[in-house]
Amino acid sequence: MEAKRQIELNEHIIEIVSDSGEGAQKAAVTFAEASAKMGNGLWTVELIPSEIQPPPHTTGAASGNRIRLADHTVSNAGDLANVVMAFNEMALLSRIEAEALADDVTVFIDDKWATDEDEAIREQYARILGDVRAKGGTVYEVPMETETLQVIEDPWRGKNMWVVGLLGYLYARDMELLKAIVAKTFRKKSETVLQQNVALLERGYAWGEAHLDFQYHVPLNPTDQPQVVMNGNTAIALGAINAGFKLCSMYPITPATSASHALAEIMEDFGGMVHQAEDEIAAIGVAVGANYAGVPTVTITSGPGMALKTEIQGLAVMTETPLVIVDVQRGGPSTGLPTKIEQGDLLHALWGTPGDAPKIVIAPSTIEECFHIMTTARRLAEEFRTVVIVLSDANLATGQQLFARPELSVESLPPPLDQNPVPPGTRPFEWDETTGLSRRLIPGQPGGMSVTTGLNHARDGKVKYDYASNQEAHRMRSRKLAALHRVLKPPVVYGAESGDLLIVSWGSTRGAIEEAVDKARGEGLAVSALNLQFLNPLPPGLKEIFARFGKVMTVELNYSDDWGDPLIDAETRRYSQLATVLRAHTLTDVDCWSRVPGRPFMPGEISRVIQAEMAHLAGAETLSHRGANLPSGARS
Amino acid sequence: MTTLEIDEFVDNQCGVQHYELEDYESDIPRWCKGCGDHGVLLALQKLLRDDQVQPENVVAVSGIGCSSRLPHYLRTYGFHGVHGRALPISLGVTLARPELRVLTVMGDGDCFSIGAGHWLHTLRYNPRMLVVVLDNEVYALTKNQASPTSMAGAITNTTPRGAYLAGLNPLSLILGVTNVSFLAQTATWLPVHMEDTLRKAWNHNGLAFVRIMQRCPVFMPNAFGADGTPFPAVFLQNDDGIAPNKGVLRTAPVEPHDHRDLHAAQKMALREDGAPMGLLYHNPDLPSYGEVRSARIKPVNNEELMAGLNAQLDKYAVQ
Numbered sequence: 001m002e003a004k005r006q007i008e009l010n011e012h013i014i015e016i017v018s019d020s021g022e023g024a025q026k027a028a029v030t031f032a033e034a035s036a037k038m039g040n041g042l043w044t045v046e047l048i049p050s051e052i053q054p055p056p057h058t059t060g061a062a063s064g065n066r067i068r069l070a071d072h073t074v075s076n077a078g079d080l081a082n083v084v085m086a087f088n089e090m091a092l093l094s095r096i097e098a099e100a101l102a103d104d105v106t107v108f109i110d111d112k113w114a115t116d117e118d119e120a121i122r123e124q125y126a127r128i129l130g131d132v133r134a135k136g137g138t139v140y141e142v143p144m145e146t147e148t149l150q151v152i153e154d155p156w157r158g159k160n161m162w163v164v165g166l167l168g169y170l171y172a173r174d175m176e177l178l179k180a181i182v183a184k185t186f187r188k189k190s191e192t193v194l195q196q197n198v199a200l201l202e203r204g205y206a207w208g209e210a211h212l213d214f215q216y217h218v219p220l221n222p223t224d225q226p227q228v229v230m231n232g233n234t235a236i237a238l239g240a241i242n243a244g245f246k247l248c249s250m251y252p253i254t255p256a257t258s259a260s261h262a263l264a265e266i267m268e269d270f271g272g273m274v275h276q277a278e279d280e281i282a283a284i285g286v287a288v289g290a291n292y293a294g295v296p297t298v299t300i301t302s303g304p305g306m307a308l309k310t311e312i313q314g315l316a317v318m319t320e321t322p323l324v325i326v327d328v329q330r331g332g333p334s335t336g337l338p339t340k341i342e343q344g345d346l347l348h349a350l351w352g353t354p355g356d357a358p359k360i361v362i363a364p365s366t367i368e369e370c371f372h373i374m375t376t377a378r379r380l381a382e383e384f385r386t387v388v389i390v391l392s393d394a395n396l397a398t399g400q401q402l403f404a405r406p407e408l409s410v411e412s413l414p415p416p417l418d419q420n421p422v423p424p425g426t427r428p429f430e431w432d433e434t435t436g437l438s439r440r441l442i443p444g445q446p447g448g449m450s451v452t453t454g455l456n457h458a459r460d461g462k463v464k465y466d467y468a469s470n471q472e473a474h475r476m477r478s479r480k481l482a483a484l485h486r487v488l489k490p491p492v493v494y495g496a497e498s499g500d501l502l503i504v505s506w507g508s509t510r511g512a513i514e515e516a517v518d519k520a521r522g523e524g525l526a527v528s529a530l531n532l533q534f535l536n537p538l539p540p541g542l543k544e545i546f547a548r549f550g551k552v553m554t555v556e557l558n559y560s561d562d563w564g565d566p567l568i569d570a571e572t573r574r575y576s577q578l579a580t581v582l583r584a585h586t587l588t589d590v591d592c593w594s595r596v597p598g599r600p601f602m603p604g605e606i607s608r609v610i611q612a613e614m615a616h617l618a619g620a621e622t623l624s625h626r627g628a629n630l631p632s633g634a635r636s
Numbered sequence: 637m638t639t640l641e642i643d644e645f646v647d648n649q650c651g652v653q654h655y656e657l658e659d660y661e662s663d664i665p666r667w668c669k670g671c672g673d674h675g676v677l678l679a680l681q682k683l684l685r686d687d688q689v690q691p692e693n694v695v696a697v698s699g700i701g702c703s704s705r706l707p708h709y710l711r712t713y714g715f716h717g718v719h720g721r722a723l724p725i726s727l728g729v730t731l732a733r734p735e736l737r738v739l740t741v742m743g744d745g746d747c748f749s750i751g752a753g754h755w756l757h758t759l760r761y762n763p764r765m766l767v768v769v770l771d772n773e774v775y776a777l778t779k780n781q782a783s784p785t786s787m788a789g790a791i792t793n794t795t796p797r798g799a800y801l802a803g804l805n806p807l808s809l810i811l812g813v814t815n816v817s818f819l820a821q822t823a824t825w826l827p828v829h830m831e832d833t834l835r836k837a838w839n840h841n842g843l844a845f846v847r848i849m850q851r852c853p854v855f856m857p858n859a860f861g862a863d864g865t866p867f868p869a870v871f872l873q874n875d876d877g878i879a880p881n882k883g884v885l886r887t888a889p890v891e892p893h894d895h896r897d898l899h900a901a902q903k904m905a906l907r908e909d910g911a912p913m914g915l916l917y918h919n920p921d922l923p924s925y926g927e928v929r930s931a932r933i934k935p936v937n938n939e940e941l942m943a944g945l946n947a948q949l950d951k952y953a954v955q
Contacts, residue, residue, distance in 0.1 A: 226954075277757075285724025408945055
């Protein structure tokens with residue numbers, strides 16, 4: 001066999017798209033696992049239709065995965081796709097319409113549609129491929145179905161493995177490793193099914209070798225460090241076990257539910273259980289009851305569920321019952337974009353509860369943090385006797401990332417249930433005047449009998465309606481956040497400690513932002529980034545950090561008005577959520593750039609924001625990326 | 637043969653605490669004079685004393701309303717939550733700590749209206765708890781609004797020209813729920829019957845639902861025939877049931893009733909010629925939700941938990 005032309009790359013983004021149910025996701029997972037094991041850096045993300053059985057051969061039916069491969073660690077899903085494996089032209093079109101593909105994309109598509117009996121399909125196939133080529137793309141029409149039919153009768157059940165074989169050739173994957181992964185995937189199926197899938201894998205590889213004169217070379221960079229790969233919801237589930245949660249009380253809601261699915265699979269083997277409640281309110285009610293009774297319990301939901309849980313969040317704050325709530329954010333308001341990402345719940349988490357209800361709010365920024373943050377959340381909830389809201393999002397929930405395998409220790413588990421007698425008359429809210437902290441009494445503790453109420457109460461738990469005790473109780477609950485603030489470390493700036501521009505973020509946008517900042521710094525721009533894990537209380541030192549930069553702005557996946565839009569000026573502009581908080585907190589003129597695309601930010605679009613901001617700081621009149629002229633006077 | 641250490645001997649022989657009624661008393665109740673809630677509180681305190689229940693092992697959970705103040709007056713652990721949500725909170729307590737005894741107290745608006753979803757679903761879960769609804773056919777704490785059980789024509793602040801609809805029959809709804817295991821009805825003006833009913837319910841291993849009719853002396857003083865209009869009732873007779881103790885309803889008939897027969901109970905719940913008093917339905921053989929769930933839970937110590945979690949991580953390991 002002649003040597004193939006090697007295309008040298010630092011990274012590549014591959015999308016595999018099929019009709020829902022045709023197996024593109026399984027193909028992607030198989031290919032990604034082999035790539036991770038061989039030593040490529042990796043991020044994968046599912047492309048999910050929002051319906052279970054959408055009409056086939058439509059853009060709405062497209063299902064699959066994006067895989068970003070690199071010779072280095074990958075922190076996000078990247079920019080535009082370089083390679084697409086499309087099972088039909090409508091699946092391909094869905095990615096073109098999503099503006100997810102590079103102009104010079106290389107497309108591999110099933111050639112069966114070129115000769116389909118339906119003239120309309122033949123025409124649209126030709127038109128879509130023509131459009132790709134016209135923009136500079138390359139199309140390989142490949143015999144996915146013809147080849148698959150050589151092995152099995154139902155191409156729906158095999159095309160995906162042929163595609164994995166073709167990808168195996170294109171990226172020079174270890175075929176023995178791919179076969180081992182396929183064997184593991186089909187271990188519960190018959191030997192015939194396994195052999196057919198292996199045969200398809202080999203045929204796909206052989207076809208590539210026989211018909212293509214090139215291969216992609218993304219250098220491998222294997223590490224000796226043990227690593228795992230999983231999505232953020234699985235990481236939250238395993239992290240909850242690691243943190244010692246014994247009960248997960250939940251109600252189904254996208255995109256949070258898969259975390260509860262993961263727990264439902266295993267929690268009974270860890271001495272716990274998942275309770276599927278009759279509604280979101282019951283789910284948090286059960287969690288409050290169980291936590292009050294001394295058993296660590298988590299409730300997992302998404303935005304609409306957070307809205308329904310609001311009253312009982314206030315109850316937990318008022319009764320100082322430890323409670324961890326995981327909110328896997330999606331697009332809102334209302335039903336919004338159920339399967340898609342948004343960072344729209346920060347202000348609700350902070351201020352959604354009527355009255356003054358101080359809560360701790362934290363956000364993981366990587367899938368690895370999803371695992372570890374559950375222990376942090378439980379400890380904070382118990383130590384500070386309050387609600388801890390963990391703001392994850394759909395990007396973390398469905399993205400898969402390689403990270404260092406967590407080192408486990410019983411230290412992450414809670415102490416045993418305290419059933420020691422307390423002296424009769426011990427008060428249930430023995431607030432420390434300085435910190436507001438108090439030791440909670442747990443049912444079963446002799447001598448601790450007392451009532452816990454959502455009404456205003458004094459240290460003895462008794463109801464009080466007077467000015468002084470209401471003021472005192474508010475002060476004590478609020479003081480706890482100040483006490484936590486005192487033990488937080490100042491956040492670490494990514495990049496130089498000072499400069500022209502600081503991009504502040506929270507949650508899963510961190511990877512794309514830091515990648516864009518790396519690029520900007522490589523071009524000599526004085527740009528840094530700051531990702532905040534603690535959102536309430538905010539960490540110390542923000543004002544000082546902000547003062548070291550010419551301009552501070554947040555980049556967020558939520559809505560804000562754009563400068564230059566009709567009616568929008570310094571008096572009317574509604575800022576993005578973190579920007580609103582930071583402006584109030586630091587009295588710094590924090591600007592923002594935020595969007596609600598329903599997908600993660602691409603590093604490239606953040607690069608364009610940075611370039612435009614830097615040009616503006618250097619005196620340019622407009623910020624063309626904002627889609628509107630920006631009068632400079634409106635900005636100062 | 638084993639010998640007792642002196643401490644154990646003292647504990648066994650001398651240290652057994654005997655609980656008096658006052659050991660279950662907390663603050664002086666702030667309910668109105670003549671309110672039926674006073675009688676329910678006393679009956680519950682007597683029940684705990686008679687059973688010598690350790691106060692620290694009882695959790696009284698309530699929602700919002702006059703009756704939901706009851707945990708404040710009971711010297712056990714108490715959780716006074718939000719309107720309509722006493723049942724989920726109670727369920728959380730009992731799932732977390734099956735060894736604790738849970739007593740849930742709600743009013744008619746709390747349970748049958750804002751908490752109606754939890755009412756039906758918690759009946760189906762059948763957790764081990766005593767659930768008491770103090771039904772006075774009115775929202776009293778919010779100052780006189782119609783409740784689901786208000787009778788047609790009832791004059792309240794939201795129905796000044798008379799309530800529009802017939803009152804809800806909670807009994808027939810309860811007995812339509814799959815997995816229901818215990819339903820009894822009593823009234824605060826039948827104190828002995830009420831005590832017997834609560835005792836029977838307390839000893840049930842599952843969700844024991846007791847509807848207690850009581851009168852609000854301020855806003856609905858004439859409910860349940862207090863104004864002299866006929867209040868037809870029928871006492872249910874069964875050797876294994878709750879003894880008909882007719883008290884002031886001495887003219888009410890007594891009828892035999894098989895409380896193990898769900899269809900007979902449903903029929904009894906639907907009858908309109910007299911309120912059934914006593915044990916309507918009892919299935920002691922249904923496992924509680926806690927038993928159903930814990931049967932599949934594998935207890936693990938910390939080391940086993942970490943070993944199991946390591947095995948889980950292996951599934952996601954790359955190398």
